[in-house]
Amino acid sequence: MSKVSTSKLGTAVITGASSGIGKVYADRLATRGYDLLLVARRADRLQAIAHDLQSLHSVHVEYLVADLASPTGLSETIRKITAEPSITLLVNNAGTVFFGPLETTSQTTLTTMVALNVTALTALTMAVLTTFQKRNSGMIINIGSVGGFNGLSILAVYGGTKAYVLNFTQALQKQLSGTGIRVQLVTPAATATEIWDTSGFPISNVDPATVMSTEDCVDASLQGLDAGELITAPALEDEGVLRSFEAASEALFNATQTGQAASRYGLTR
Numbered sequence: 262m263s264k265v266s267t268s269k270l271g272t273a274v275i276t277g278a279s280s281g282i283g284k285v286y287a288d289r290l291a292t293r294g295y296d297l298l299l300v301a302r303r304a305d306r307l308q309a310i311a312h313d314l315q316s317l318h319s320v321h322v323e324y325l326v327a328d329l330a331s332p333t334g335l336s337e338t339i340r341k342i343t344a345e346p347s348i349t350l351l352v353n354n355a356g357t358v359f360f361g362p363l364e365t366t367s368q369t370t371l372t373t374m375v376a377l378n379v380t381a382l383t384a385l386t387m388a389v390l391t392t393f394q395k396r397n398s399g400m401i402i403n404i405g406s407v408g409g410f411n412g413l414s415i416l417a418v419y420g421g422t423k424a425y426v427l428n429f430t431q432a433l434q435k436q437l438s439g440t441g442i443r444v445q446l447v448t449p450a451a452t453a454t455e456i457w458d459t460s461g462f463p464i465s466n467v468d469p470a471t472v473m474s475t476e477d478c479v480d481a482s483l484q485g486l487d488a489g490e491l492i493t494a495p496a497l498e499d500e501g502v503l504r505s506f507e508a509a510s511e512a513l514f515n516a517t518q519t520g521q522a523a524s525r526y527g528l529t530r
């Protein structure tokens with residue numbers, strides 16, 4: 262960044278800030294007083310958002326035009342993040358989705374989904390973690406999806422990438438427990454954004470009653486962050502379902518630590 266952050270809260274990096282959920286995060290974090298580094302591919306959008314936020318709030322807003330699914334764009338972003346000690350918050354939000362049976366997913370779509378939803382999210386987390394660990398403080402918000410909780414038939418790859426985000430974030434939360442570094446997983450359900458336009462499944466196919474606004478999604482997620490939630494599912498009314506899921510996941514893993522084939526397989530060795 263050309264200018265050192267002037268905010269007491271430091272700088273929040275938001276990937277995928279040119280539209281949808283990321284754009285609302287940019288607005289809300291600027292309102293809270295963070296300086297911002299916005300990352301996405303569409304320069305015109307980023308420029309307009311940076312200009313608007315800087316005029317509305319007394320914060321410094323920079324943007325970086327980068328394709329995070331490409332090794333070059335990712336490396337450039339990592340270089341920028343690593344060189345900036347004022348970064349205190351990373352919102353790993355950029356993501357892409359394709360709905361459809363696996364055989365209709367092109368090689369390019371597959372590669373991009375994994376590169377953006379998995380590789381970039383992981384590499385950017387590693388990039389900020391080094392700085393955060395040196396000063397024992399910082400926050401990471403990973404945007405997963407309810408699609409990561411369940412293997413939906415038309416979301417084999419996307420659901421898989423978001424299941425990765427769930428497992429990756431939970432592992433990191435355990436590793437960093439007791440430190441000053443916080444990691445939150447946000448799992449939106451259907452949210453009204455542009456992501457649906459290129460997904461192969463227009464949002465008009467979805468019952469409007471099940472679609473949340475981007476503003477509600479982000480505002481609920483930030484409330485969850487303030488409340489210290491590790492996993493925030495903005496659309497989930499009964500938190501008990503999430504607690505049962507976490508408990509069942511832990512119990513399932515523990516129950517497999519036997520070293521023996523289960524008796525139902527009838528092995529007699």
Ligand SMILES: NC(=O)c1ccc[n+]([C@@H]2O[C@H](COP(=O)([O-])OP(=O)(O)OC[C@H]3O[C@@H](n4cnc5c(N)ncnc54)[C@H](OP(=O)(O)O)[C@@H]3O)[C@@H](O)[C@H]2O)c1
Nearest residue numbers: 277279280281282301302303329355356406451452454456
């Ligand atoms: N909307 C939903 O129903 C829903 C539900 C669950 C989870 N989510 C998750 O929410 C996150 C945000 O998505 P959204 O719904 O807000 O969709 P969106 O409006 O399409 O936003 C996606 C953002 O990611 C950026 N992006 C896409 N490809 C990129 C690339 N290769 N390099 C850098 N930036 C890239 C886009 O900007 P550029 O095109 O300018 O690069 C855009 O800013 C995603 O991780 C998505 O999986 C969404």
